[in-house]
Amino acid sequence: MRIEYNFNLDQVDVPCFSVEAEEGPQKLFTLTTVILNVLAERPRSDVIFHSPNPGDLPKKVAQFKKILGSAPAAPNFDFKQGESGSMGSSYYMWLSIHATGAGGQG
Numbered sequence: 215m216r217i218e219y220n221f222n223l224d225q226v227d228v229p230c231f232s233v234e235a236e237e238g239p240q241k242l243f244t245l246t247t248v249i250l251n252v253l254a255e256r257p258r259s260d261v262i263f264h265s266p267n268p269g270d271l272p273k274k275v276a277q278f279k280k281i282l283g284s285a286p287a288a289p290n291f292d293f294k295q296g297e298s299g300s301m302g303s304s305y306y307m308w309l310s311i312h313a314t315g316a317g318g319q320g
Contacts, residue, residue, distance in 0.1 A: 220315055223255045225228040228310075231255040235265035235274040240314060242274065246281045253313040260296070260310050271298070282311070 223229060229252045233245050252259045261278075263271050279293060282292065296308030 221250060228258055228260055229256055230260045232262045232264065235263045235270035242278050242281055245278065248284055249282065249311060252290065258310060258312045260308060262306055262308050264304055265304040266303050270305045271305060275307065
């Protein structure tokens with residue numbers, strides 16, 4: 215499913231994104247660049263990782279954090295794990311990313 219929309223980030227308190235943990239690394243690279251651009255304008259963004267395999271979730275979150283931290287102009291980050299659980303055969307895990315320190319707003 216693809217959804218397109220147009221609005222300014224200043225109209226959203228906390229921008230949220232979703233990524234399926236089963237998908238390949240290209241999704242994590244795309245998500246990382248989006249998050250970096252959002253955190254340049256907003257102090258926080260939330261991401262929900264989801265997968266039919268609960269073991270995928272912590273691995274993808276760790277990979278995402280590694281890619282995010284490798285950005286040359288990235289601010290410092292504070293990560294807060296949110297709620298996790300399941301709905302039927304799909305598992306999910308929320309992660310809040312806060313920009314802190316130099317370059318960050320938080």
